[in-house]
Amino acid sequence: MFIQSKADPNFVMIDRICDIQSNAIKGIKTFSGAPAYLGIEACAQVGAFHVRFNIGFCRHVFLINVKGYTFCPEDNLHGAFVITGRCRSHSSDAFLYDIQITNNKATINKGEFLFGVADYDERFDQSQLTQHYQSIFYDLCDSELKRPKSKGSMSLPE
Numbered sequence: 001m002f003i004q005s006k007a008d009p010n011f012v013m014i015d016r017i018c019d020i021q022s023n024a025i026k027g028i029k030t031f032s033g034a035p036a037y038l039g040i041e042a043c044a045q046v047g048a049f050h051v052r053f054n055i056g057f058c059r060h061v062f063l064i065n066v067k068g069y070t071f072c073p074e075d076n077l078h079g080a081f082v083i084t085g086r087c088r089s090h091s092s093d094a095f096l097y098d099i100q101i102t103n104n105k106a107t108i109n110k111g112e113f114l115f116g117v118a119d120y121d122e123r124f125d126q127s128q129l130t131q132h133y134q135s136i137f138y139d140l141c142d143s144e145l146k147r148p149k150s151k152g153s154m155s156l157p158e
Helices: 039-056 126-140
Strands: 016-021 025-037 062-071 076-090 095-100 107-118
Touching: 016 126, 025 039, 039 062, 039 076, 039 107, 039 126, 062 076, 062 095, 076 107
Parallel strands: none
Antiparallel strands: 016 025, 025 076, 062 107, 076 095, 095 107
């Protein structure tokens, strides 16, 4: 079962992925009067897509915790923002990221995001979710990026 936003039936909070490497990802999101809390959702989606890509879309990814998140000083987000995430550490079942949102002036929001991964099961249908997330991911990738090939397992440089 998918929880869908009335404003966006796909509930994708990022506009595109403009760079991806083994331990980092960069995305773009343009907000138009969005509540500041949607910045957290955009950060979480960028990080989750990076984890999914690096594990080959073969397991379910979910947000466990957000720590030390600083909110935008404004009530609403306006304009284009760059969202960058860097994997600080990981195990086979957990991934810790530093993720931040910047505009052309300064860092607006940042925090630590902890993601968990679990095998697909009767609650999370692998055939549906793997195809769903791969399709969204590759649609979001900039045309300048070569279509990255998922690795099936993650190995980050030390």
